[in-house]
Amino acid sequence: MDERPSGSRGTAAPTGGGGVHGSAERDGASRDAIVGRDAVIERLTALVADLSGGGRALLLSGAAGTGKSTLLDDAARRAAAAGRRVLRAAGHESEQDLPFAALHQLLRPVLTEAGDLPDRQRRSLLGAFGFEPGDADPLLTGVAVLTLLSQVAERAPLLVVLDDVQWIDAASADVLSFAVRRLDDDSVAVLAGGRDSDDHAAGRGPAGGFDRGVPKLVLGPLDRAESRRLLDLRSPGLAAGLRERVLDEAAGNPLALLELAEAARGRRAGEAQGPLPVGEHLARIYTARLAELPEAGRRALLLLAAADAADPPDTVPALLPDPEDKAWTAVEESGLIRREGRHMRFRHPLIRSAVYHAEPLDARLDAHRALAGALRDEPDRRAWHLAAATLHPDAEVSAALERTAERARRRGGHAAAARALARAAELRPDREDGARLLADAAGLAAFTGDLPWVEELAAQARARTGDPAVRATASLHAGRLAALTGRHAGAFAGLAAIAADLAAAAPATALDALATAAVLRFYSGEESQRREIERILPRLPAGPLREWTLAVSDPFGGGRALAPRLPDLIAAAWGRPERSTALAIAAWILDETPLAVRTFDEAVHAWRAAGPLPDGLGGVVAMAYFENGRWEQARTVCAELAALPAAPVLDHAVACARAVDAMVLAAQGNAAAARALAGEALRLVDPLESRSVAVYAHRALASAAIADGDHETAYEYARTVFDADGDPVHYHASYPALAELAASAARSGHHADAIAIIERSARTLAGSGSSRLRALVHRGRALLAEPEHAEPDFQAALAEPALERxxxxxxxxxxxxxxxxxxxxxxxxxxxxxxxxxxxxxxxxxxxxxxxxxxxxxxxxxxxxSAVPGAFAGLSPQQQRIVRLAARGLSNREIGERLFLSPRTVGSHLYRTFPKLGVTARSQLRDVVDAAGGPV
Incomplete structure (x- = not known):
């Protein structure tokens, strides 16, 4: 056994963790009892001292035993003493498969206040906990948590303490990290502690997702002097020889220092030659105490170790000896546990792990069977304990886990559902059924954004079956997710290989794979991928999906033929949002933008009714809305994409949203924010793997420079959208930049170069380009022509009525x-x-x-x-959106729900904008918005 804990510890500090001079319970730990962490304590104290300036967060990270929990406990005590409200939760390794377990733990003291939330938020939050029927919407649940925390903080400043975040279940981690990033103006501080090791939930990083965007403070080992001081405080009588051995072997880890010193107490310096116990030997320290206990005490501890914190609290006590039994006296004197009210808790997860693994396998299986028998009214917990007690395939237990997975999926717990299906597959006697379950698990895991995990599940599925359809389905899940991470070349190769291999045996699956590959071709803009698609496509069945694949990969070639059929195909797809979405994408690519936007409206509404917006869709929807003049909706879609649970690892998808958002901001005149977002988009992707994103980002930078009047810089950026020969860098995304190229060239002296590019593009688009692109060519020619020759092209550009779209x-x-x-x-x-x-x-x-x-x-x-250039136009885009929504009569809570802000943040923005607008009441905002133009 290594030193990484495998159990749960509740919310109390581990004995001796973090260089404490004793636990809070035994020694009344205070700042003076914490060694070597003065600078950390100062920072924590400052963070929670004054919360009037808005929310702040800090993550304490470090190896096991470095003192994260003790420092969090100290900060929580100080905050409570200063009159702050404190909410706490801790992750448990055993609860990683239970969606929203940690969130419920955190909010349980204030859950009665959920009744004051807006109805949709309340239903989503309570639905996540299973208190109300219906599926939880992760985005809406995040907004509900944000609103609830803001609501609590209105009465007293609030400190949220999250410990062992590396074990917080994925659903809770996603919602909490969403809320943490948006507590801008609320009197809330968030302190989190997470394990800095490889022992964490798959794909979420050592801090369970809290390590992105949250300042991190790493707790390293104590130095030699600090280690000596700790030993002087805790083990003053330790022999000098043993003291140096403890210092050498512990290497500055506070927990190891204290535990090794305790183990060495009473020994002579010459005893036990060789290294002092660490790792497995440290676990033996605990099991040595276990061996001294009576059989009843050992069995009770094993039941405690086998139980999960998610099990109903009365489950384990019902199986244990009476609290007055003599066995408990020995157990409590062992120092392995402590009493908390009616319940017993291990003093440290290492102890739980040591106790559990010290017992023989048969005893561990019996403990899980006993717990399963006591949990007949808790089908999910019962299923997991039955699975833990099962060594061989069992169809009944497998089916129970499959039902557990479905319940978790309905609550938005995709990670928990995937794990349940994966375990169900292991226990399924029929290998083909097991392969199907693993493929389904890969599909659910894709929602977490954890590509290595999805690939592992897909590989397991393929290894269990020879069915080409199941094997391909598993690979498709991995390929689709890889597409959103920026690994386009590798993902395309895999999908194209599936399509080629299955063209004869499973043509429908092959076509599905090639359609996904076409999306990658769009992302990357790689010409060789178009040729590979056209090589395979004739071998696949004719129909709308084949035409769609060609339209996405070659819209100015054979794909153009799909355009006239799109209205009928979209009408036939009514009620199937995934098909409507695909057709809307094709409509947008073929410059049937109004049709695309109408279809997106319907499809996105249907998607939201069933869950979050599909991860890869946001950038395309936002771009269509932007081009169609619905800028506020475009920015909202971009914000939704950035808030998706899987967003931190979906670099391409997030970069696309950032780039489109930058284009909107640049057009609105917020050049600095546009440049920041465009720069972020370019940092997230390889421009050769994601040419579409690179083009959008450079177009945004060009527009920002035009807004600033810097036409030389604008031309430099617009020129990067075309290669040295004047061909488009991306076969679809580059052409709409022709106007930006011409406008900046006309004012910076680059006429000849720009004219050559425009004429080269004109020849390409003459026979297959849309009316929109042909109008942009005419506009570019007019801007670069000699003044006396410009009018015919201006008139040609305006002659096409469709340009108004x-x-x-x-x-x-x-x-x-x-x-x-x-x-x-x-x-x-x-x-x-x-x-x-x-x-x-x-x-x-x-x-x-x-x-x-x-x-x-x-x-x-x-x-x-001067309505637009005046006060309203001087507001930030976010403030403008808040004012517009407030002018429509929406409350702060309703505005916060739409814009993913806390109500307090909304109120703070309005408070700051009223003086700028010269108003004193919300009722005056409608006049301001009317004067500024645009929809209220």
């Missing part, structure tokens, strides 16, 4: 033509175009363009107001 592009063209007309002194002709452009820019909130249109309008003798 892309309102921002259309308004830009109107403004540029009006500017050209005014400079030709054709002011009367320019005025209608200026008015139309100005109205659109005002509605969209495109501040730089609105200011430019207003300046031109004044020069043309038109009366204008």
């Amino acid at each position: 892309w309102p921002f592009e259309h308004a830009q063209t109107l403004l540029e033509y009006a500017e050209w007309l005014r400079r030709r002194r054709r002011i009367t002709e320019a005025r209608p175009f200026l008015t139309a452009a100005n109205d659109t820019f005002r509605r969209l909130g495109a501040r730089p363009w609105a200011e430019r249109a207003q300046s031109e309008s004044r020069a043309a003798g038109l009366d204008t107001d």
